[in-house]
Amino acid sequence: MIFLTRRATFSASHYYWNPAWPAEKNEQVFGRCANRNGHGHNYTLEVTVAGEPDPVTGFVVDLKWLKEAIERQVLAAYDHRHLNLETPEFGEGKLIPTTENIAISAWKRLEPAIAAAGGARLSRVRVYETPEIFAEYRGEA
């Protein structure tokens, strides 16, 4: 089994806010991230797939195909967007666009396309919010 990772970057804005809470609690729990005018990051997305190299091509997955799948499924929705305002999964009252939830949501956007292509399976999605802060999802319940 070989694990192959493709990296991509996107820039987006977001804020953290739980509408079930009063403003004071949002500010206490989320700190500066609760500023409803939002703020932004340069995110780095790492997509890892696992599989056996194809006996003919030697590829676990065609990297060009994977690059385009990441662009189509994730970057088209997240890059240069305000995540709270422009992506359905992070709308008001839905998921808070934390790094954890971005990793899970990127997985959900990618997994069906990778499964449908056959061959490699999605193994891990890691999202760096800054070079020092990241979250990952491995498809666990």
Next chain:
Amino acid sequence: MKAYFGRRYMLSASHRLHSEELSAEENRAAYGKCNNPHGHGHNYVVEVLAGGAVDAQTGMVVNLAALDEAVRVRAIDRFDHTNLNHDPLFVNRAPTTENLCRAVFGLLKDALPAGELESVRVEETENNFFECFGE
């Protein structure tokens, strides 16, 4: 849904790799430049990975500020700008980065404010790093 939250910290420390169980020649053979009697130092990167359910109210595995505080109090403040050989954890154990990585794992294992400690990775330089999963 289980996810993982990772955070990278930096600490600067000195050390000397030396074992009392080896002769002077054996120490030099085993540790090379790292056996220099006066020690040397590194800017270590400590990467902490916490795993756990994503809280439905916060969207988080662990609160970043709370994690930072726990890691700082338990590990970073203990080792940053110190000579690792003087730490009680390394009195009878060479402060290799393998042993530092395992020591940090032990210090943090039961100290996280939420989630479980999945792994600790310590980068000694840009070209070498060590990981401990608690095994």
